[in-house]
Amino acid sequence: MVWLCWVGLNRIRFSYQVDAPAVPWFSAEVALVLAIQALVFWRMGLYKGLWRFASMPDLFNILRASVVGAIAIGAALFLFFDRAFLVPRLVLLAYPLGLVITLGAPRLLYRAWKDAHHAQGDGEPGLRVLILGAGRAGEALVRDLKRDPRYVPIGFLDDDPFLRGSRIHGVPVLGRLDEVERTGRETASQMLVIAMPSVGAEAMQRILQLCEKSKLPFRSVPRIQDVLDGRVAPGELQEVPIEDLLGREPVPGDWDRMGNWLEGRTVLVTGAGGSIGSELCRKCARLGVHQLVLVEFSELGLCNIAQELLRGYPALRLTTILGNCGDPAVMKHALSRASVDAVFHAAAYKQVPLLEDELREAMLNNVLATEVTARAAAEAGVGTFVLISTDKAVDPVNVLGATKRLAEMVCHQISADCQTRFVTVRFGNVLDSAGSVVPLFREQIRQGGPVTVTHPDVTRFFMTIPEACQLIIQASAMGSKESIFTLDMGTPVAIRMLAEQMIRVAGKQPGRDIHIVYTGLRPGEKLHESLFHPDEKYRATLHPKILEAEPREVDDDSVARAVKLARDAVGRYDLSRIEHVLRTSVPEYRPDAPEGDQAKPSNNVVQLQGGSPS
Structure with a gap:
């Protein structure tokens, strides 16, 4: 591509000049251009890139390498050949742009073909997904979903009025978060994905209530801390973390x-x-x-x-x-x-x-x-x-x-x-300690129920x-x-409400798919x-x-006794x-x-x- 770009630009430039010298297809000048540009590409890591994952940073890297190469080529021609004055300035100026086009286009076309080929999968239709949140996490999520044949992203919901009607990677922003029930029904959505990993506890409770009202199964994108701790893989959809169901802000640490x-x-x-x-x-x-x-x-x-x-x-x-x-x-x-x-x-x-x-x-x-x-x-x-x-x-x-x-x-x-x-x-x-209620509920839901709660009014911190x-x-x-x-x-959290939310997070409906059975307070338990x-x-x-x-004051002798x-x-x-x-x-x-x-x-x-x- 470097050879084609350099020789092609020179031939185009001199084709407008009647008495222009013939531009050879190969010469010592072309060899020097190839050597310098190859060295620049190698130093900037372009030979290590994977076309499958080409993106905007790759195009920027190509542009940077092309500009540096053009400067180095102009200097080398002047020093070694004393012929820099014969190289048209238009060629040196157009050369970086030409390289970006000739090197970037094949990469992006290859990635688009691979994404389309991968998304076809085995021909089975993917799950229709409505994404809640059109921010950075939502944008990254839709890119991943479009490469996964199991999912078909059909739209975003976001409260930002400036995003209304816009498109992100071709997926439209359809409305506000509180329109999830109506939008989910109109678009025949089969799953909701919450793409707001940094939202606060109060806002998350509102979103969860909206998701529960829609009666659609819902998942969330992992928080960065969960990824760093190894609890979930990057880009993997997960059940809404139990701590988000509690509606309480995590306690900050000094x-x-x-x-x-x-x-x-x-x-x-x-x-x-x-x-x-x-x-x-x-x-x-x-x-x-x-x-x-x-x-x-x-x-x-x-x-x-x-x-x-x-x-x-x-x-x-x-x-x-x-x-x-x-x-x-x-x-x-x-x-x-x-x-x-x-x-x-x-x-x-x-x-x-x-x-x-x-x-x-x-x-x-x-x-x-x-x-x-x-x-x-x-x-x-x-x-x-x-x-x-x-x-x-x-x-x-x-x-x-x-x-x-x-x-x-x-x-x-x-x-x-x-x-x-x-x-x-x-x-x-x-939460999730050995023998606690959360792993018990999770296992009961996995087995199809029923979920056992001691009393409808029991609460716990x-x-x-x-x-x-x-x-x-x-x-x-x-x-x-x-x-x-x-x-x-x-x-305090009502255990009955926690059980219902865990059932909905698992994609089931309380009372229909999974029943809740009240067993009565066990020995030693309070409400x-x-x-x-x-x-x-x-x-x-x-x-x-x-x-x-x-x-409290205690009698030390009585305690010792x-x-x-x-x-x-x-x-x-x-x-x-x-x-x-x-x-x-x-x-x-x-x-x-x-x-x-x-x-x-x-x-x-x-x-x-x-x-x-x-």
Whole structure:
């Protein structure tokens, strides 16, 4: 193409001159032009481009290489041949444009042919897709969809009035987002795709409501963070993330503060193979800890998280301890392996209905193991001990909440006689954690239903696993010697509504394709959870979504006596004695509270005025 362009332009230029010299098809001048332009193309990477994916950046690169080549050719002809004056200026000026046409056109034609050939597929008609959002994500999506025979993009909907009637890659903008029901019906759409990955929680809730009203299945384009984290492939359509269904803005993190606290330190994590423990390990590694000590009872869980950390952070010093954190010898050995600066105690049993019938194991793991771990950390001079608690420890009505509350009291008692800083972090239900409601609903929907919900009015606070772990580290970095932190999690989510939205996200209709069955509250369950206790004075922190509570006064001698009695009762498997210890040591524990009392939601919204709740 360089040869054709250079010789052709010269012949065209001299064809208008009567006494013009003959332009040879090949000469030393042409050889020099070919050599210089080939060198420029090679240096600018044009020989590495794939015609299949040619686009505007490729044309720009060709133009740049052509301009540089024209300048270099003019200089070389003047220096080596002293004949630059014989090269018409029109040829040098037209040469870059000619190269862009002769090099760019074949590439674009080839790509158009490949796209058309690929889009034909096996002759089956593709799914008719209506795209919500005509911004950058929508433009990139329609380019991908037009190359995929499974989909046929038929239009955009966008609230920007300046886009009305315009076309993006030949696909028209048909109207506003709130016209999705009518437009979907008129265009015979078979699927909606939300192409607004950066929209806020409130706007996303509006879009989801519009999608649900249309009764069409819907998907979304992945967010860049999901792609970078490897949870979804670039360009792959996915179900709307569960966190988007909650309608709550993700809690921002002060990564500088967290990094300053953790960078270069040694951290020990119990329950390191669990949902929360493993994410804590990832967050600590990302924040630059010097060494991680992992304590885990499950050998498979320990292997999985250790291998993941070694792959992702090869420079991280990793120590693995297979054993029970409730064994004093295990904890003494783990703390002797390194000079530990902070302990995150994530090991716990958390399944509410199961623990109602496993009182001994709940006491053993949630209380006595906490006592062993906390005391070992205090004796080893660890700077910070973090207990991961739950909102169910506030006015507990189940074994999980009561044992977690007693664990908080144990940490309070131990903190009185040591220099270790004790921090307790409470939060609500964690999305997609092992045994939580979301994976259960997802599996029930996959099997065709029914989806089981305990009660039509039951509500819960939710947060994602990364959010929960971010809260734990954020609160730990700002706490005083003894602190209880909780997250202002906004409005509780109705489980029935969550189930209905998950069914619609899967492309089904609640009550028609997938039925919802109400099974009744299980043992130990409330209708509504509370985040705050009336006797705990809450105040704002440096983080807008984290509240700090003043720990309630407890009798340290009574707590120590309760631990001693509980250990004796656990050793003898005396369930009645264990229950008695739990009831007397946690006076607010009311396992027999009438359902009417449970159905009254607590005041979950705390208005902070002057540093205290009103």
